[in-house]
Amino acid sequence: MSNSTELADPTKSTDPTGPTVAISTLRRSHDRLTALLQGLDADGIRQESYDAGWPIAQVASHLGSQAEVFGLVLEAGLTGNDVPDMPAVHQIWARWDGSTPEEQVKASLEANEAFLAGVESLSPEDQERFTAEMFGTEVDLNQLVAMKLSEHAIHTWDVATALDPAATVSDDAVALLLDDVPALAAQVGTPTTEPTTIAVTVTDPERRYLVVTGPAVSVAAIEDNADDGTDASLRLPAEAFLRLVYGRLDPTHVPAGVIEGAELETLRTVFRGL
Numbered sequence: 132m133s134n135s136t137e138l139a140d141p142t143k144s145t146d147p148t149g150p151t152v153a154i155s156t157l158r159r160s161h162d163r164l165t166a167l168l169q170g171l172d173a174d175g176i177r178q179e180s181y182d183a184g185w186p187i188a189q190v191a192s193h194l195g196s197q198a199e200v201f202g203l204v205l206e207a208g209l210t211g212n213d214v215p216d217m218p219a220v221h222q223i224w225a226r227w228d229g230s231t232p233e234e235q236v237k238a239s240l241e242a243n244e245a246f247l248a249g250v251e252s253l254s255p256e257d258q259e260r261f262t263a264e265m266f267g268t269e270v271d272l273n274q275l276v277a278m279k280l281s282e283h284a285i286h287t288w289d290v291a292t293a294l295d296p297a298a299t300v301s302d303d304a305v306a307l308l309l310d311d312v313p314a315l316a317a318q319v320g321t322p323t324t325e326p327t328t329i330a331v332t333v334t335d336p337e338r339r340y341l342v343v344t345g346p347a348v349s350v351a352a353i354e355d356n357a358d359d360g361t362d363a364s365l366r367l368p369a370e371a372f373l374r375l376v377y378g379r380l381d382p383t384h385v386p387a388g389v390i391e392g393a394e395l396e397t398l399r400t401v402f403r404g405l
Contacts, residue, residue: 149273150258150273153277154250154251156303156304157280157283160287161244163287164194164240164290165240167287167294171187171236173233176232176233176235180289180290181289181293181379187290188232188233189232190290191236191239191290192227192238194282194283195239195240195242196224196242197279198243198245198246198279199227199242200215200220201246201278202242202246202249204263204265205261205263205275208261208272214263243283246279250276253272263275265278281308284301284308285300285377285379288300288379289379292384299370300373300374305369305373306336306369309338309369312350312372312376313340313349313350315376316349316376317347317348319376319378319405320348320349320401321348321401321402322345322348323400326344327343327344327362327397328341328343329344329364329365330363330364330365331365333366333368333372334368335368335369337369338369344401363393364394365390365392367386368389371385371389375402377405378402378404379404380399
């Protein structure tokens with residue numbers, strides 16, 4: 132896995148009423164990760180996370196370097212200055228990669244706390260006027276925080292499940308990130324050579340989707356009676372569906388009651404992981 136920032140569509144606004152819910156959800160995700168990391172000793176932070184080849188400290192480093200970059204974007208969006216360019220971002224990544232595991236964990240918690248403190252301290256007026264360019268697209272504060280949450284909540288699970296295989300993505304994060312799944316799927320999905328249309332029903336919260344695996348991958352919300360002509364169907368918790376799209380629903384992390392079958396295996400080949 133590279134040290135690049137892999138995010139949901141920045142044009143998608145997770146909370147149309149403003150960034151308050153996304154900020155509070157990110158705060159709880161940070162508190163969860165803090166508790167996990169602070170409970171580990173030197174051997175613990177060096178054990179492998181769910182991300183193959185990444186020890187837990189490297190996951191922390193990834194989230195910390197991202198928080199540092201996002202902090203610079205936050206500042207730029209408030210002051211009108213330029214966001215950091217890619218050479219500057221690469222320098223940040225190199226500095227983090229050159230740190231010891233202990234330094235990575237400590238600095239990650241500090242950087243994520245600093246970013247959170249920055250967004251939490253903004254007045255309603257500052258929240259409203261914030262705008263910055265990321266990946267060639269103008270984003271508002273809600274979109275910026277949603278992008279951060281999409282990485283933080285999933286990578287927190289990468290740490291949590293290494294310590295407890297039964298761990299799940301936090302419910303509040305699932306509720307917010309689920310609305311970004313259609314846009315994310317179009318970005319990261321790998322089309323199958325033989326297109327398949329699968330009706331997917333998710334629970335907690337309840338949603339229904341139509342997943343088309345080719346020639347272009349798409350996920351669209353559907354009504355109860357809008358799945359005529361599908362090739363197959365699948366039912367699973369929303370948390371598991373979210374992890375599936377992020378490439379994190381291997382057979383050892385499937386919730387009880389979810390049926391292993393051709394439908395699930397097909398979707399694993401489409402969503403291979405971020």
